[in-house]
Amino acid sequence: GGLKTLAATHGITFGGVAKRSAIDNDASFRTTLTREFNLVTPENELKMKFIQPNRKDEFLWGDADALVNYAQNNGLALHGHTLVWYKVPPWVDSTALGEREAVMKNFITTVATRYKGKVWAWDVVNEVFNDDGSYRNSVWYQAMGTGFIDKAFWTARTADPAAKLVYNDYGIETVNAKSNAVYAMIKGLQAKGVPFDGLAFQMHIKQKGLDYQSFADNMRRFAALGIQLYVSEMDVATDSHPATAADLTAQADVYWNILDRVLQQPAVKAFQLWGVSDKYTWLPENDPLIFDAAYNEKPAYAALEHRLQTG
Numbered sequence: 001g002g003l004k005t006l007a008a009t010h011g012i013t014f015g016g017v018a019k020r021s022a023i024d025n026d027a028s029f030r031t032t033l034t035r036e037f038n039l040v041t042p043e044n045e046l047k048m049k050f051i052q053p054n055r056k057d058e059f060l061w062g063d064a065d066a067l068v069n070y071a072q073n074n075g076l077a078l079h080g081h082t083l084v085w086y087k088v089p090p091w092v093d094s095t096a097l098g099e100r101e102a103v104m105k106n107f108i109t110t111v112a113t114r115y116k117g118k119v120w121a122w123d124v125v126n127e128v129f130n131d132d133g134s135y136r137n138s139v140w141y142q143a144m145g146t147g148f149i150d151k152a153f154w155t156a157r158t159a160d161p162a163a164k165l166v167y168n169d170y171g172i173e174t175v176n177a178k179s180n181a182v183y184a185m186i187k188g189l190q191a192k193g194v195p196f197d198g199l200a201f202q203m204h205i206k207q208k209g210l211d212y213q214s215f216a217d218n219m220r221r222f223a224a225l226g227i228q229l230y231v232s233e234m235d236v237a238t239d240s241h242p243a244t245a246a247d248l249t250a251q252a253d254v255y256w257n258i259l260d261r262v263l264q265q266p267a268v269k270a271f272q273l274w275g276v277s278d279k280y281t282w283l284p285e286n287d288p289l290i291f292d293a294a295y296n297e298k299p300a301y302a303a304l305e306h307r308l309q310t311g
């Protein structure tokens with residue numbers, strides 16, 4: 001049962017996000033996660049800030065191992081998040097420019113090798129563009145220019161040849177300046193023969209939704225590049241908290257519409273939510289998920305279920 005079973009009939013995996021504290025302390029969270037989902041992203045535990053918080057020669061594996069092992073033992077495929085991001089631990093900010101390529105490659109190699117064979121897809125590179133399509137001025141960009149992106153994908157492929165290698169970003173769901181920049185980047189990677197498997201649309205959106213036609217058009221142009229597509233971090237922020245009945249209906253409608261367009265695009269292989277219940281979310285004032293804080297199904301759950309039940 002659960003949404004994962006319905007999603008499987010459409011050829012997609014159905015994912016949520018988890019953090020170690022919820023896995024360890026909340027039986028209802030565990031029950032819901034394993035009943036409804038067959039894919040999970042560790043919310044923070046695989047980030048550089050968590051694994052390598054203090055210095056170059058110290059890796060802290062406790063939380064990361066706990067999440068990876070939980071996924072392995074409970075039939076959940078793993079979406080690794082994330083190898084290269086502009087949000088870095090403070091010690092990285094202090095490194096010399098000439099040191100940073102080695103720092104980046106060491107993190108990728110160490111983490112991806114440790115979990116080799118256990119990760120279905122890696123967010124190799126996360127959020128490198130500004131909303132206007134220009135490159136974000138990160139510690140990696142400062143040191144290597146755009147070349148850090150190529151180097152990251154090559155390094156990840158060497159460390160874990162079987163994992164899908166993904167670029168993940170927000171605000172790129174429709175055709176806009178930022179998604180145009182991502183499109184150009186991917187074409188560039190492909191022209192250079194850089195290993196690249198897929199693009200993830202995070203899909204952090206609001207209850208007013210987005211331009212669904214533009215979302216479908218955008219997916220179509222990326223699919224034409226021969227890559228996989230994913231919705232990786234969907235949540236829908238309501239305007240009220242606790243959300244009114246009208247806002248919950250509007251939220252359900254947005255979930256339905258996004259899933260509907262996803263199911264019409266065969267390149268999409270996963271549909272993932274950035275959470276399970278409103279009990280744990282980065283948007284506690286916006287009730288953005290499909291279960292309420294007491295693990296009751298919200299209208300958004302019924303909307304996804306109904307859409308998955310139709311062909």
Ligand code: G3I
Pocket residue numbers: 043044047087170202233281282
């Ligand atoms: O663990 C520390 C704790 O020890 C400390 O006392 C506390 C005080 O601030 O901070 C805790 O760390 C927080 C961490 O979440 C775990 O709760 C960080 O401050 C906080 O910044 C961090 O926020 C996460 C954020 O990414 C930044 O890494 C959110 O949980 C997480 O949902 C959010 O997820 C991002 C994706 O990675 C990328 N896409 C957007 C998405 C939403 O912003």
